[in-house]
Amino acid sequence: MLRTQAQLFMAFLRIGLFGFGGGPSMIPLVHQEVVKRHAWMDDEAFADVLAIGNTLPGPIATKMAGYIGYRVGGVLGALNAVVAVIGPIIIAMIALLGLYARHGDQRWVQGMGQGVVPVVMVMMAKLTWDFFTKSRASLGWLVTLVMGAIAGGLIYWLDVHPGLVIGAILITALLRPESQQATSETNK
Amino acid sequence: MIYWHLFLAFFIPNIVGYGGGPAIIPLIENEVVGRYGWMSSQAFAETLALGNALPSPIATKMAGYIGYDVAGVPGSLIATFATVAPSLLLMLIALGTLYRYRDSIKVKSMSQWVRPVVMTLMAYLTWRFLAEGLETAGAVHTAIIGGVAGVLLLATRVHPAFVVCFGLGYGALLLG
Numbered sequence: 001m002l003r004t005q006a007q008l009f010m011a012f013l014r015i016g017l018f019g020f021g022g023g024p025s026m027i028p029l030v031h032q033e034v035v036k037r038h039a040w041m042d043d044e045a046f047a048d049v050l051a052i053g054n055t056l057p058g059p060i061a062t063k064m065a066g067y068i069g070y071r072v073g074g075v076l077g078a079l080n081a082v083v084a085v086i087g088p089i090i091i092a093m094i095a096l097l098g099l100y101a102r103h104g105d106q107r108w109v110q111g112m113g114q115g116v117v118p119v120v121m122v123m124m125a126k127l128t129w130d131f132f133t134k135s136r137a138s139l140g141w142l143v144t145l146v147m148g149a150i151a152g153g154l155i156y157w158l159d160v161h162p163g164l165v166i167g168a169i170l171i172t173a174l175l176r177p178e179s180q181q182a183t184s185e186t187n188k
Numbered sequence: 189m190i191y192w193h194l195f196l197a198f199f200i201p202n203i204v205g206y207g208g209g210p211a212i213i214p215l216i217e218n219e220v221v222g223r224y225g226w227m228s229s230q231a232f233a234e235t236l237a238l239g240n241a242l243p244s245p246i247a248t249k250m251a252g253y254i255g256y257d258v259a260g261v262p263g264s265l266i267a268t269f270a271t272v273a274p275s276l277l278l279m280l281i282a283l284g285t286l287y288r289y290r291d292s293i294k295v296k297s298m299s300q301w302v303r304p305v306v307m308t309l310m311a312y313l314t315w316r317f318l319a320e321g322l323e324t325a326g327a328v329h330t331a332i333i334g335g336v337a338g339v340l341l342l343a344t345r346v347h348p349a350f351v352v353c354f355g356l357g358y359g360a361l362l363l364g
Contacts, residue, residue: 016244026245055295058202058275059245066276078280082272089244090252090268096238097253108364113230114325115359116237118333119351121317123240126341127210128310135303147304152312162215162309166204166302173298 004073005080007038012065012084019061019085026061030068040072061085190259191266193224198251198270205247211302212247214309216254226258229320237356241349247271325363333358 011033019026027050034040041049053063062082069081103109135144154160197219205212213236221232239249248271255267321330333355340346340354 019243019245053279055298056275056278057205058278059247059271061245062248062272063276063279066272067279070280078276082276086244086248086252086268086272089242089249090256090264093238093242093249093253094256094264097235097257100234100238106364108360111359111362111364112356113234113359114321114363115329115333115357116352116355117230117233117317117325118321118330119337119355120233120237120240121314121321121330122334122337122341123236123348123351124213124310124314124317125338127213128307128314131211131303131307131310135300135307138300139304144304144307147301148308148311151305152308155309156312161200162218162305163200163204166305169301169305170204170298173301174294176294 001073005077008069008073008077008081009084011038012069012081013088015061015065016085016087016089027064030061030064034068040068191262194255194258194263194266195270197224198255198267199274202247202271203274210246210310211306213250214306214313216247216250217313218309220254226254229316230324233317233320237352241352325359329358329363 015026015029015033019029031046035043035046049064049067050060053060053067056063062085065081065085066078069077069079071077073080100109100112104113132144139147151162151165154165155162198216201212201215201219205215217232220226221229227235235250235253236246239246239253242249248268251267251271252264256264259266318330321334325333336354337351340351341348
């Protein structure tokens with residue numbers, strides 16, 4: 001029991017520490033630990049957990065950690081795996097930004113803060129483009145741009161909360177008539 | 189009250205945040221910078237930059253740090269809980285049901301339909317960071333840093349952590 005919890009903790013600690021590049025880049029690491037190293041589940045079960053995790057909101061890495069932890073070690077296992085995968089990095093983040101804030105009045109530290117903004121801008125632009133190309137592949141560029149423009153108008157012009165806009169789209173996707181499903185399948 | 193606001197600020201982006209970690213960044217910005225005013229745009233950009241340079245999911249790193257910044261250790265725990273727990277509970281409860289429908293076109297189309305909205309939110313955030321850069325670092329430095337970062341991120345396989353380090357180094361030497 002204790003041994004299993006220790007193994008869970010170490011497995012997800014490694015996944016968290018080496019998962020550079022965010023959630024989806026961690027999936028191969030999870031596979032390595034859970035299927036290959038510890039054989040807690042087979043390839044097929046892993047693929048199912050991944051597929052279902054992808055249909056739910058929220059970060060994929062913590063959903064997988066929590067669910068696999070639960071299967072292997074119950075509620076304690078779920079908590080254990082989630083803490084292992086995110087805890088150490090959050091503490092590192094608080095420590096690093098705390099250090100930064102303490103020296104915030106130094107001019108060169110302020111310069112660092114300013115120098116990083118354009119980098120983040122480029123990262124955001126790249127993500128915008130990634131989402132455009134992914135969306136174009138499934139919905140076509142016209143639908144993508146029209147939907148994007150309508151959403152932008154609602155959110156930034158009429159001040160509708162983005163959560164409401166997304167929630168409305170999700171409900172429409174679930175409730176739309178069956179007959180349209182065939183067309184969206186051929187589009188895909 | 190602050191704890192309840194923290195919970196909501198991270199619960200809402202994560203429960204509607206289809207499309208993986210980065211998709212919820214603009215939603216979190218909307219709450220943290222826009223709605224509650226806990227952070228300036230620049231502080232948010234700095235947090236995001238450091239978050240991008242460290243491993244593990246971006247959503248939980250942002251929650252853990254911003255929660256701590258706003259209300260200490262309890263704040264950090266609440267924001268992280270709001271990020272992780274609801275979708276994890278959904279996963280544990282709904283696993284059987286969703287498993288049967290995992291190939292359903294409806295379930296798949298949910299994330300497809302949300303993408304254009306996320307795209308717009310991200311485009312807006314890009315524009316905000318551009319305005320921020322022009323205001324603080326100035327047009328010339330913004331163009332140089334942005335150009336180099338663009339080449340490194342798009343044309344080479346350099347890890348984003350090094351690109352962030354470049355921005356930090358450039359700022360420390362030339363903008364201080």
